[in-house]
Amino acid sequence: MAVESSPQLPKRRKRDRDREERIRLAGGSKPSLREKAYAFARERATVRTYDFTAIGIPRHYLAWMCEEGLLVKVGYGVYRAADREAA
Template identity: 45%
Template sequence: MNFTRLLARRTAPERQVIAALRGRLPARLAALPDAGSDFVALVDLAAQQGVHCFALQSPFVSDGEVELLALLGSAQRRALVGIRDDRKDAPERLLRCGLLLRDAGIWLPVAQAGTDKASSALSMPRPEQAGLARARALSLARSRQVASTGDFIGIGISRQYVSRLCKEGHLQRVRHGWYRAAPIAAETRLHHHS
């Protein structure tokens, strides 16, 4: 059993947000106009993307709830990077809910995505998105001399996927938690042998 997935092990702000995602708004959030309908709409949009929340009485936290916590934490700071929803209203809805949380005084941590090992599995690209995720990761690595694990997480690339890109020869580990793009000649050779 993964005890970090127990709802009781989450911080008070995280528990309040999870309750809101499950349909029970905390009092200070419920007092804000349209908060209830905005959170219902966010959960509906997430469900359409395969991101689901558990029932209100569940003592555990779902992968979807962990992902939404991370996205809402970013949205509070207007850092909507790595959102995998192609619908135009999703980033706006995330931003609206993140700002509602901020206005209610409920702050989520910025680095939420990396705090739960199970959550990073959710960031693994779906098979049809693998090329896009690899392109985003390589673009980030090439735009800087070195990129940190946090930089990759910030654009929706999990630690596990970064490790996979290293094993496949697309990235090189510089030191613990820091990576650079493999030389292009090495990538070309890898593709010719595949």
């Protein structure tokens, strides 16, 4: 009679366990740059490229977010969130 063993989970490194514990104690993971930029744009009617870079969002993220439909380019260096009405 063969005895089935439960599948063994791979061992995690101590540094991975410590990192997960720090994230859990901090209240979860940080928002991504995309989430941070979208929330920032939703708070304001229009946002300049300078404003995004001032909070740590790289400029190339803006082009990606426009392609995805999250941001709308209103003018040169001026954006707004896609679901907001035009100002």
